[in-house]
Amino acid sequence: MLxxxxxxxxxxxxxxxxxxxxxxxxxxxxWQDGVLLPFKYAALLSQLDAACYALEIDLQARNLVCNMEKVRSISLQDFVALSERYFPQLAL
Incomplete structure (x- = not known):
């Protein structure tokens, strides 16, 4: 699931x-304002076994740099590929 x-x-x-x-x-x-969550709740996210990503364009719009080991920065094209690979999607 995505x-x-x-x-x-x-x-x-x-x-x-x-x-x-x-x-x-x-x-x-x-994505969108959600890119702030890894910075706000890094300890919670470090416990996840799932792959975590942050949309690069949204990080840039907020002048953020994602240098966390757990969260990888991705392009819109990468996001589309993830949405094709993982289903269903749950938008929160």
């Missing part, structure tokens, strides 16, 4: 509930 996070205003408890359902066979994409 989980996409487009908001950054989740409480820690709410985000933990969402993350608890994610498995190693899933992928997580942070």
């Amino acid at each position: 989980y996409t996070f487009s908001q950054a205003d989740y409480s820690e408890a709410e985000l933990q509930r969402y993350l608890s359902a994610i498995t190693a066979q899933d992928a997580v994409v942070f």
